[in-house]
Amino acid sequence: MTATLLSHSPSITGVNDLDNFVDVSGVKEENQVSSFEQQGYVNAGSSGIGARILFATDEWFATADNLLKDSPPVFDPDEYCEQGKVMDGWETRRRREEGHDWSIVRLAQRTKIYGIEVDTAFFTGNHVPAISLQVADLTHTDEVAMVTRFPGALERLLHGCVQGTGASPAEVQQAEEACGIVTWAEILPKTNLLPGYDETRLHYFTLSVPVEASHVRINYYPDGGIARMRFWGIPLETPKPRGRPAYVPIKTGTRCTVVSHKEAIIPSRQPFEYPELSSEVNGGMGLTCSNKHYGDPWNLIQYSLGKDMGDGWETARHPNRPSILVKDPNTSLVDSPLSDWCVIKLGSIAEGGIKRIILDTKHFRGNYPESVKVEGCFAETTEFQECExxxxxxxxxxxxxxxxxxxxxxxxIVNNERFVSHIRVSIYPDGGLSRVRVYGQPGDRQ
Incomplete structure (x- = not known):
């Protein structure tokens, strides 16, 4: 193909000049398609519902954030600023370095995109001659890996786009390399745009095959301005970010064996040679407690696993808890005597001693006790008088x-051979337990 060298062409001053200077093949005029919004699609590129710009090569005249506004573009012919004419859209400088301008949009949520709307309103002598669009459908992990490599990502997150700024060639290259670690698919090839006169400003593109996407790359060829861009489609379920594992302050050691409820084998569901004397089915009883704001100690002695936090014993937050918690350097426990307690009567006296105790914090992930103490007693009378x-x-x-x-x-377990008829469970400083299971050798006395 032979290139033709052209001299500088006259300005396009109205729609009548378009046929002489602009190749408009492939560009759809407003009256050729119906409104995407009337078809029930949602604009996933709306800043009003969470779409945002993650990177832009240049934002000298107007920031890329403007592309995502829900409001229609406005124009004041007499308004100027330090950078030049105030424009309501994303307008870059007249490019003087190699390459072209581009930006990355994070859609409000994963969307199956059916159509695209591009509005060049009021950009008549400075509109972008052509654009292309690419999309990526990223996991949370992929997005983080890409965005953390973008130069200025933290500043943009905190302060948004800043007018009068632009990335250096080295920063643009860094951002290109960041984009290169994920896969992009082209949904709109390089396509000419018309200037922003009323008759020509709106461009509609219907995708022959809808695509699922979480991010869009907008490529300007080579520079200029666009007022608004909308990505119409059907919202999809967005996978939740993969959470970090919960902090586990104690693990299996000399004090006890710790088994998360995420494990396949739960100790309390396995056979044990001694009966669960505290269980309600064996005559156990929840007698009394210091506080039962969110749950009764009777729940602690159920044989089943707790179904939720309401199916346990939970106290109110202790009103006198320290303003700042301090750990005891000797025990590594919170240095405070504040606690709540409950008393459980065993169904049978453990005359052969206590053989196993299971303290279960099932479902209590943000309100489990910092620590627990268990004590026993032997009350020979049927009447339980705690003071004695x-x-x-x-x-x-x-x-x-x-x-x-x-x-x-x-x-x-200390004192594991003593007779036990009741136990007292103290939680520090407050919180909740799902179950307390006490196993032992019963005797003849009840």
Missing amino acids: INWFPLIPRCRMAPDSEHVFDSHQ
């Missing part, structure tokens, strides 16, 4: 983990 009871330790105060079973076997 001498409690002895079974499990010294021990750190807890969220949504887990904490298994204390006999060698991890």
Whole structure:
């Protein structure tokens, strides 16, 4: 193909000049298509519902954020600023470096795109001659990997686009390399645009095959301005970001065995040689407690696993808890005596001692106790008078983990050969437990 060298052409001063100076093949005029909005599609490129610009090569005259506005473009012929004429759209400088201008849009949510609307309103002598569009459908991990490589990503996140700025050639190259780590698909090849007169400003493009996308790359050829751009489609479910694993302050060690409820095998669901004396089915009872704002201690003795947080014993946040928590350097536990407690009567007296205790924080992920202490007593009378009871330790105060079973076997339980008729569970400073399971050797006395 032989290129023809042209001299500078006259300006396009009206729609009558278009046929002489602009190749408009492939550009659709407003009366050739119906409105995407009337067809029920949603504009995923709306800043009003969360779309945003992640990177732009140049924002000297007007920022790329303007492309995503829901309001119609406005124009004041007498308004100027430090950069020049005030324009309501994304307008870049007259390019003097190699390449072309481009930007990355993060759609409001993953969308199946059916159509695109481009509005060059009021950009008559400075509109973009041609554009192309590419899309990517990214996972949260892919998006983070790309965006964190964009120069100025943090500043843009905090402050948005800044008029009168532009990326250096080195920064543009860095952003190109960031885009290169993900896969892009072209949905609109290089296509001519018309200037922003009333009769020619609106451009509609219907995709022959709808595409699913989370991000759009807008390519200007080579520079100029566009007022608005809209990406019409049907919203799709957006995968939630992969969460970080919950912080687990205690793991299996000498104090106990910690088993998350995410594991396939849960200790309390496995056979054990001694009966669960605390269980309601074996006669256990939840007698009394210091606080039951969100749940009754009776729930602690159910045989089943807790169905939710309401199916457990949870106290109110302690009103006198310290303003700033401080750990005891010797125990690594919070240095505070504040606690709530409950008392459970065993269905049978453990005359052969306590063989296992399971403290279960199932469903309690943000409100499990910092630590728990378990004590026992032997009350020979059927009438329980707490003021007359001498409690002895079974499990010294021990750190807890969220949504887990904490298994204390006999060698991890002190006074494990003493008779036990009742236990007292103290939680520090407050919080919730789903179940308390006490296993032991029953005797003849009830």
